[in-house]
Amino acid sequence: MRTRLITASALLLAGALALTACGSEEKKADQKVDQKPGKTLVVATHDSWAMDKKVMADFTAKTGITVKIQAQGDAGQLTNKLVLTKDEPIADAVFGIDNTFASRAIDEGVLSTYEPTLPATAKQFELQGEDAGSLTPVDYGDVCVNIDDTWFTKKGITPPKTLDDLASPTYKGLFVTPGATTSSPGLAFLLTTVAAYGDDWPSYWKKLVANDVKVDAGWTDAYTVDFTAGGGNGSKPIVLSYSSSPPFTVPKGGTEPTTSALLDTCFRQVEYAGVLRGAKNPKGAQLFIDFMLTREFQQALPDNMFVYPVDTTVPLPAGWDTWAKTATKPYTVDPAEVTEHRSDWLREWRDITTG
Amino acid sequence: MPRRTGAVVLAAIPLAVLVVFFLYPVAGMLDRGLRPDGHLDLGGVLDVLTRPRVHRVLWFTVWSAGLATALAVLLGVPVAFVLHRLRFRGQGLLRAVVVLPFVLPTVVVGVAFRQLIAQGGLLGGLDLDGTPVAILGALVFFNVGVVVRTVGALWEGLDHRAEEAAAALGATPRQVFTTVTLPALLPGIVSAASVVFLFCSTAFGVVLTLGGLRYANVETEIYLLTTQELDLTSAAALSILQLLVITVLLAGSHRARRGAVPHAHTAAARRPRRGDAGLVLLTAAVVGFLLTPMVSLVVASLRDQGGWSLQHYRDLQGDGEGNALLVTATTGLTHSLLVAVQAASFALLLGVLVAFLVSRRPRSPGAERLRALFDGVFMLPLGVSAVTLGFGFLITLDRPPLDLRTSPLLVPIAQAMVALPLVVRTVAPVLSSIDPRQREAAASLGAGPLRVLRDVDLPLAWRSLLAATGFAFAVSLGEFGATSFLARDDHPTLPVVIFRLISHPGEANFGMATAASVVLAVATTSVMLLVERLRVSSVGAF
Numbered sequence: 001m002r003t004r005l006i007t008a009s010a011l012l013l014a015g016a017l018a019l020t021a022c023g024s025e026e027k028k029a030d031q032k033v034d035q036k037p038g039k040t041l042v043v044a045t046h047d048s049w050a051m052d053k054k055v056m057a058d059f060t061a062k063t064g065i066t067v068k069i070q071a072q073g074d075a076g077q078l079t080n081k082l083v084l085t086k087d088e089p090i091a092d093a094v095f096g097i098d099n100t101f102a103s104r105a106i107d108e109g110v111l112s113t114y115e116p117t118l119p120a121t122a123k124q125f126e127l128q129g130e131d132a133g134s135l136t137p138v139d140y141g142d143v144c145v146n147i148d149d150t151w152f153t154k155k156g157i158t159p160p161k162t163l164d165d166l167a168s169p170t171y172k173g174l175f176v177t178p179g180a181t182t183s184s185p186g187l188a189f190l191l192t193t194v195a196a197y198g199d200d201w202p203s204y205w206k207k208l209v210a211n212d213v214k215v216d217a218g219w220t221d222a223y224t225v226d227f228t229a230g231g232g233n234g235s236k237p238i239v240l241s242y243s244s245s246p247p248f249t250v251p252k253g254g255t256e257p258t259t260s261a262l263l264d265t266c267f268r269q270v271e272y273a274g275v276l277r278g279a280k281n282p283k284g285a286q287l288f289i290d291f292m293l294t295r296e297f298q299q300a301l302p303d304n305m306f307v308y309p310v311d312t313t314v315p316l317p318a319g320w321d322t323w324a325k326t327a328t329k330p331y332t333v334d335p336a337e338v339t340e341h342r343s344d345w346l347r348e349w350r351d352i353t354t355g
Numbered sequence: 356m357p358r359r360t361g362a363v364v365l366a367a368i369p370l371a372v373l374v375v376f377f378l379y380p381v382a383g384m385l386d387r388g389l390r391p392d393g394h395l396d397l398g399g400v401l402d403v404l405t406r407p408r409v410h411r412v413l414w415f416t417v418w419s420a421g422l423a424t425a426l427a428v429l430l431g432v433p434v435a436f437v438l439h440r441l442r443f444r445g446q447g448l449l450r451a452v453v454v455l456p457f458v459l460p461t462v463v464v465g466v467a468f469r470q471l472i473a474q475g476g477l478l479g480g481l482d483l484d485g486t487p488v489a490i491l492g493a494l495v496f497f498n499v500g501v502v503v504r505t506v507g508a509l510w511e512g513l514d515h516r517a518e519e520a521a522a523a524l525g526a527t528p529r530q531v532f533t534t535v536t537l538p539a540l541l542p543g544i545v546s547a548a549s550v551v552f553l554f555c556s557t558a559f560g561v562v563l564t565l566g567g568l569r570y571a572n573v574e575t576e577i578y579l580l581t582t583q584e585l586d587l588t589s590a591a592a593l594s595i596l597q598l599l600v601i602t603v604l605l606a607g608s609h610r611a612r613r614g615a616v617p618h619a620h621t622a623a624a625r626r627p628r629r630g631d632a633g634l635v636l637l638t639a640a641v642v643g644f645l646l647t648p649m650v651s652l653v654v655a656s657l658r659d660q661g662g663w664s665l666q667h668y669r670d671l672q673g674d675g676e677g678n679a680l681l682v683t684a685t686t687g688l689t690h691s692l693l694v695a696v697q698a699a700s701f702a703l704l705l706g707v708l709v710a711f712l713v714s715r716r717p718r719s720p721g722a723e724r725l726r727a728l729f730d731g732v733f734m735l736p737l738g739v740s741a742v743t744l745g746f747g748f749l750i751t752l753d754r755p756p757l758d759l760r761t762s763p764l765l766v767p768i769a770q771a772m773v774a775l776p777l778v779v780r781t782v783a784p785v786l787s788s789i790d791p792r793q794r795e796a797a798a799s800l801g802a803g804p805l806r807v808l809r810d811v812d813l814p815l816a817w818r819s820l821l822a823a824t825g826f827a828f829a830v831s832l833g834e835f836g837a838t839s840f841l842a843r844d845d846h847p848t849l850p851v852v853i854f855r856l857i858s859h860p861g862e863a864n865f866g867m868a869t870a871a872s873v874v875l876a877v878a879t880t881s882v883m884l885l886v887e888r889l890r891v892s893s894v895g896a897f
Contacts, residue, residue, distance in 0.1 A: 047858055050678040069681060070843060071855075077582040084387075084585075084746060088753040090760060104585075179568040181579055214485060217563045220858045224865050225469045231862040233476055248862075252660055304678050343584060351408070354569045 040066050041284040044276075046078045046096035046184075047071045050304040051297075059291050065284045075101050075184045075271075083108045086277065093285035095273040095292070097135060099332075100187055102127055102272060103339035106134045111274040112282065116290050119298075122310035125270045127335065135272035138292045139307040142243035142266035142327045143188035145175075148229040150258040151237035160238065162264050163196055167207035176214040176226040177240035180349050183218045184269075189240050190349055191338065192267040195331035205352045215353050229259050244306040244324045247317075257323050266327035271307065361804075366712055366729060369705045369775075375757065376768055377736055380747025381594075387750065388591025396588065403592040409576075413596075416572040419487060419562075420555035423494035427551050428544060430495065430641050431502025437638040439507030441631065442624040451883040452642055453500040455649075458826075458879050460835040460850035461497075461560030463872040466857060467648035468493050469564060470655065477651060487570060493561040496645060498551040505550075508784075508893050509543035511624075528630070545611035549604045553738045557597065559836060573597055578742045594743050601738035605731045649876060656869035667863075667870035675867060679859035680852060681845055684871050687852035688878075691832055694767050694848055698831035701771035703824050706778025709733050713779065714786035733779055736772045744769075745840025763846065769837040774827035781823040784893045785816050818889045825886035829879045849875050 049071055060066050070091055072078045079101040082094060086108065097105050105111060113133040118126070125137035145166065152159040160166055166175050180190035193201045214236060216222040223230040227239040229249050243266060246257040273292055275285040291297055298309035302317050308326060316324070389395060403409060438450050456464065470476050472483045483489045513536070521531045559574045566575070573593050580590040627635055659666045671684040680687070713730040717723040736744075748769070752759045759765050789812060797807045835850040842851045849871060856868035 047855065050680075050859070052678060068843075068845060073582060080582055080585045081746075081749065085749050085753065090749065090753075181568065181583055182563070215568045217566075217568060218858070220466075221469065221564060224857065225466065225473050231865040233470065233479075234473060235479070306677070343586070346584065347408075350568070354571070 038065060038281050038284045040068060041093065041281050041288055042068045042070060042091040043093045043095055043285075043288065044070050044072050044078060044082065044091035045094070046075050047073060048305055049096065052300050052304060055297055055300045058296065059288065062291075063284070063287050065281075065287065067288065076187070079105050079110075082110045082276065086110050089276045089278045091276055092279035092281045093273060093275055093288055095138065095271070097272050097274065098184065099127070099268075099270045099272075099335050100184070100191065100338050100342075102131065102135055103335045105274075106131050107339065110277060111135065112277040112279070114275045114286050114289060116286070116293060119293060119311035119313070121312040122293070125310045127272075131335070135274045136289050136293070137270050137310045138273050139298075139301050139305065139309055140268060140270045140326075141307040142261070142263075142268055142330055143185045143192070143240065144243045144261040144263060144266040144327065146227075146239050146241040146245050146259050146261050148227070148237040148259050151228050161262060163193065163204070166213075166238065166265075167204065167211050169211070171211065171238060173212040173214075174236055175208070175211070175238040175240075176216060176222045176234075176236040178219045178222045179215045179217060179353070181346050185219050185240060185242070186215075187346075188267040188269055190345065191333045192265065192331045194345065195267070195333050202348055202352055205349060209353060213353075242306060243326055244302065244308070244320070246323045247319045248306075250319070250323075257319075260323070261325075263325065263327045264329075266330045268327070268330035268332050270310075362712060362715070365708055369708050369733070370729075372705055373733065373772075376748075377739075377744065377772055380751045381739060381743055382747075383751035384587075384743045384747040385591045385594060388587035388589075388594075391588055399588045400592040400595070403589045404596070409589075409593070412571050412573060412576045412593075415487075415570055416556050416574075419490055419494065419570075419572065420552050420558075423491050423498065423555045424548050424552045426491065426495045427498045427502050428548050430637070431499045431547070432506055432540070432544065433634045434499070434638045434641050435503045435507035435510055437627075437631070437634050438503060439511045440624055441627045441635075443627055447884065447887045449638075449642055450503075451880060451887045452645060453503050454883055455500070455876070455880055456497050456645055457500050458829040458833045458883065459876060460833045460853070460872075461558075461564075462835050462850060462854050462857070463652070463875065464493065464496070464648060465560050465564030466868075467652045467872070468496075468561070471648055471651050477647070485566075485569065487566075489565045490562055490570060493565055494555045494558055496648070497558070497561070498554055499641060499645070501551050501554070502544075502547045505547035506540055506543045509540055513539055542611045546608045549608035549611070550737070553601060553604050556600070557738050557740065559741065574740055574742075577740045581742050581746060590743070594740060597738070597740065598735075601735065602731070604738070605734050609727055609731060652869055652876070653873055656866065656873045659866060667866035668874075670863060670867045671870055671874070675856055675859065676863040677859065679864050680847075680855055682847065684849070684852050684856075684867060687847050687849045687871075688874065690846055691849040691875075692878075694770065695828045695831040697764070697767035698770035698774060698834075699824050699828040701767055702774040702778045702827040702831075703820065705771065706775050706823060706827070707782060707820065709775070709779045710782035710786055714783045716787070716791060730779075730783075734776045737776050741836035741840065745837055748841060761843075765841050766838055766846075766848070767831075769841055770831040770834045771827075773834055773837060774830045777830060778823040778827050781826060781891065781893045782816065782819050785819040785891070786812065789815050819891045819893065822886045822889045822891035822893075825882050825889075829882045829886070832875065832879050832882070 049069055056067055072081045072090075075096055075098045078094070079097050081090065082105060094111075111134040114136070115133050116136055118136070122137055125140055126132045127135055145160075147159050149159065157170065160168070160171050165171060177189055178186035180186040193204050197204045214226060216226060219241070222239055223241055223245075226234040226236045227241075228234045228237045230239070241261070243261040243263065246259045246261055249257040249259045251258065273289050275282055275289070279285050293311065295311065295314055298311045298314045301307055301309045302320060308316070389397075389400065391399070434453065438446060438453065468489070469484070472478050472481065472489055483492070517539075518531050518535050521535045522528070526534065556572065557574045558572065559578065562570065562572050562575050563578070571579070573596070577590050577593050577597070580586045580593070656667050657663050657665070674680040674683050709729070713726055715726070717726050748765070749760060751757075793811050794807050797811050802810065833850060834848075835854070838848055839851055839854060842848055847855070853868050853871045853875070856864045856871065
């Protein structure tokens with residue numbers, strides 16, 4: 001009896017082991033690739049990563065390096081994951097840390113220094129001081145309030161223009177924004193108000209709440225479900241999105257978008273790339289950062305990630321120069337200040353909006 | 356003695372898996388929060404629990420989960436009667452529909468629900484968007500099936516002679532129900548209610564999507580604290596609280612289940628009578644409520660440029676507007692199926708071991724306690740924050756010999772941990788309903804343990820094994836929480852593809868997401884219909 005039972009359990013154990021063995025063999029194959037230094041490069045990105053396959057293939061053709069993209073949530077989650085795993089980094093390079101999270105990543109010692117030669121026009125996007133050595137600017141975008149022009153024309157209401165307008169009774173219940181605690185553009189909008197109103201920003205938000213602002217969890221919810229021109233059956237003609245959103249609302253067969261961005265309400269987000277401290281393939285990471293600054297990659301950015309290349313001499317896609325203009329005077333907050341006050345601001349914001 | 360050694364060896368395998376892939380990662384994450392600077396900081400933990408915001412979150416969690424549970428029970432019990440005690444055509448389909456929400460990814464349901472109740476939607480006039488009513492509706496939507504299955508399984512096996520005797524003695528139908536039927540069903544109801552409460556209080560995706568930010572429960576709060584604020588101490592404090600509550604609930608559910616003796620025989624179901632009209636109507640209403648978001652999803656997937664079209668389905672062969680995906684949506688589906696096969700086999704292998712052990716009738720009270728503990732420990736993954744587990748994987752399974760972060764088996768393993776309790780709950784009741792005397796008889800006739808398994812247990816249990824595999828397969832197809840943390844974008848599952856599509860701008864991407872959701876729902880429904888054909892009542896019951 002005893003031996004039979006043991007045989008039975010041995011068989012089961014063998015089964016389980018066989019399963020694990022399959023796994024470890026694949027694992028070994030992975031490691032073999034890793035051992036030839038530099039042949040694969042793991043890049044941690046935010047979820048919005050998208051790139052032409054041809055562009056990525058060109059990088060492989062040029063360098064012999066295959067890039068594995070690992071999306072890790074939004075910019076905040078990406079940064080926090082890198083902080084949590086800094087002892088055993090999950091990637092070699094990172095792309096997508098923005099100016100609202102840059103200081104946290106640098107202060108936590110997630111990055112090693114690398115300073116490639118920047119295109120001349122990209123210098124303006126660099127971080128200040130010694131931080132500049134850790135992160136390389138790759139693209140930028142403006143987070144702006146967008147409006148559904150068709151809706152306003154149809155209703156015969158003058159569309160809003162400024163942040164103050166959003167708090168006016170004319171636009172009561174018409175504005176939807178993703179939350180600052182759950183979404184990167186949402187945080188950018190909170191920073192817009194911090195930059196615009198200084199210490200008075202809480203009273204502005206109280207006015208917004210009194211004006212029935214709708215706060216959603218994510219950009220997707222706000223744009224695709226609540227916005228009147230976002231594909232869903234939304235009912236809010238004012239939404240927080242990007243200055244690059246309008247070109248996507250050109251109807252099929254039409255020539256003009258039905259929405260526009262309010263360029264006086266924008267926060268400038270700059271996205272950076274960097275080499276992770278403890279990377280297995282630091283040389284490959286550096287080559288990839290160099291590649292991200294080439295005209296080929298920079299030119300592919302707008303169509304794939306709806307952002308503007310830091311090399312401003314690169315031509316933009318058709319329509320962008322008219323309908324996806326960037327703000328002339330965007331709002332900004334010093335990254336170091338963001339890191340210092342983020343928790344307090346977010347807590348206060350949350351208390352106002354969820355109260 | 357030999358029997359005990361065998362049991363210990365058998366128990367060691369699933370326990371080891373549970374320790375490595377669940378307890379260790381969760382403990383690693385808690386450790387980071389409790390010892391931020393290398394020494395234990397209990398003051399910080401207690402401090403978190405005194406914050407007014409935390410009190411608000413706790414209060415919302417308790418009342419939303421409590422109310423949703425009460426509603427699910429009130430609606431679920433009559434539906435259980437209609438779907439499990441009556442007999443009519445199309446019943447199998449309805450039973451599959453009732454469990455379907457449970458296996459659909461929350462990300463899909465969240466969007467479908469919001470489209471429905473947003474001001475321009477079908478139910479827009481009710482003005483439910485952003486209200487707690489919407490959250491309650493979604494929680495009931497997900498969990499009413501659990502009540503129906505659990506209570507229904509018990510009801511089916513209930514000996515109706517007691518009811519008939521009461522009726523013969525002059526009791527009115529209402530008296531029969533309250534004095535005979537209800538007390539017999541009570542263990543099932545309590546068990547279902549505690550599991551539903553557990554699911555509701557740990558609901559994540561729906562609360563985040565439907566609650567906007569005004570309403571947060573413990574689970575969404577842990578998510579925000581961890582991913583956005585990196586406040587691991589607060590997250591650990593809430594996680595520990597969550598674990599404590601779950602343990603209490605599981606213990607309660609265990610006690611309740613002990614009262615329910617499973618019957619092997621199935622009572623004869625009868626055709627509906629005129630007196631059942633009210634209950635049948637209610638069932639129709641509940642099924643309608645469950646189908647509405649899915650129907651609106653199907654409609655959305657077929658609308659393009661103001662007309663009807665299959666364009667969104669054709670688009671699934673591509674990678675979305677603006678290269679939103681790294682691979683095509685169809686590759687995602689293929690990958691989903693592969694992962695589901697692996698996860699289901701894994702869950703079945705482990706689940707059968709656990710079910711086998713927990714279904715033995717222990718000889719001493721000590722062994723009984725051990726068995727109960729063993730049983731309960733495997734239910735824990737049901738109620739622990741996917742965020743904590745996901746991050747735990749990242750920070751603990753990061754060095755040899757357990758450097759699994761990039762292993763292709765990580766996703767199937769994580770999904771198997773989610774499906775494991777469901778497999779155990781499907782198989783264990785069937786195994787424990789086998790009369791031990793049958794095994795003893797076989798053994799005394801000279802059959803070895805393996806032979807007994809093959810000739811006694813297997814013929815009686817194979818249907819439940821198959822059903823459990825199917826159920827685990829369906830759960831894996833729809834799993835989103837843990838998968839979204841672990842899936843690699845070059846190997847995404849279909850729910851991950853859908854999530855990527857809805858988070859990228861462009862109407863075409865949104866259309867593709869609805870089409871992919873419909874494909875996923877059809878795949879899961881087909882699997883659940885096959886499972887339904889096996890007529891194993893314990894599927895989806897607790």
